[in-house]
Amino acid sequence: MKGQWKSNLPAALLVLAVLMLWQWGAMGMDAQYILPSPVQILQRLWELREPLFLAHLPATMGVVGIGLVISVVLGVALAVLMDASPVAQRAIYPLIIASQTIPTTALAPLFVLWFGYSIWSKVLVTVLMTFFPITITVFDGFRAVRVEMVELMHTFGANRRQIFCKVKVPAVLPYAFSALKMAIPLSIIGAAIGEWLGAQSGLGYFSRRMMTQLDGAGVFAPIVLLSLVAMVLVGVVSLVERRVVTWRGVT
């Protein structure tokens, strides 16, 4: 624990320095509607705590939660399918890669047209942004499974199901955790973008509303909240990962 503090010290100092520079610059500029200072943002966060935490945070978390669940299920299912069938891999893999050249953000207004201001337009943006890293990372995990280990299982007389459960699932687990840790911030960004473009609640929507009121600190406050939530969620996943993946190295 002590060593961790020490190794994180340079990063903490840098953050502190940047915040101080920001504070100093913002105070010098004195234009809160364009560049609010960190202290002003924190003040606004406190003033707005009730609508932020009670109305908009739950709305955004709903989108993030539903989006993540769909992405994880879809991503893992695609990875398993590509691992099980080379034909499926040749069919799906290039499509998934190509799908990432589509600027989701630009398409999002279309989703609003399709689904209206309902939750599903936001969920769709979230899923489109997150299922890709999950699929690719989990599939990489499958590809990293040692062929020799699978062959050894064959010589024991193992069937496909046994090989899947006893070799592939545990071998892929560390990759799945990496995928989840990557997907959480992306899903939050996706939800915020979706809400920014068309919603009646949520932190992204709130941020945009503050924008129309030229409330700089009010624009930043929900964004600070979003990144804090992302950090906490990733931290929780890391803790679970440390509990589950207790072995070192991936062989």
Added chain:
Amino acid sequence: MLQFRDVTFQYPGEAGPIVDKLSFRVEQGEFVCLVGPSGCGKSTLFRLINGLLTPDKGEVLVGGRPVKGAGGCCGYMPQRDMLMPWRTVAENVRLPLEVQGGRSEKEMDGLVDKVLSDVGLKAWRNHRPDQLSGGMRQRVAFARTVLTGSDLLLLDEPFSSLDYLNRLSMREWLLAQWERERKTVVFITHDVEEALFLSSRVLAVRGRPISRLASIPVPAPYPRTIVGMQRREIMAIKEGLITMLRRDNL
């Protein structure tokens, strides 16, 4: 115990066969070493025996029955130990039992404990493989191979990743294991000295493709010691073997 009958095998996309009309046999309870230079196809022979590959022509018989597909006919120990890092020593060792199924947890634990004390690692049963030394990991892999319950053990250069001194003690250890159980062992190595020390008979690969194995009996009683293998008779066999391998494979 093991018999090759006119076996021919060619990897898809290769110009010629790697095994060509090969016939040989290994008797019940023998310890045979398969010697040849790296890359000559020794491991291919193993893959034909354990069913990971199927001969193009001819047949491979284990215990009088032709091999059909991978699974259950022999205990195969690959070159690298292939221990699963997420399983403890005991859990790794019981893997073949889990795959076979039909045994209760208690039965499996009993068998695992027995074989772990045979290989001298009972105290390590709940450790993870990454906490073990190279030699210990090989012993765990060997214990796992034994628990396949097979009478034919195929060991593919199991000690090649160990340092010299460790390798020496592992050889002695392996012979002690074999003398107790007297299972049929086929052991791949490119080390002539290792082959002579371990086996009752050396099978030397002659040229490419493999169409013939020279059978050279090793006239030394078990238990063997390193010093005992320095006898003139054995040294003469060693020189002859090296000369032959170099002539055939250069």
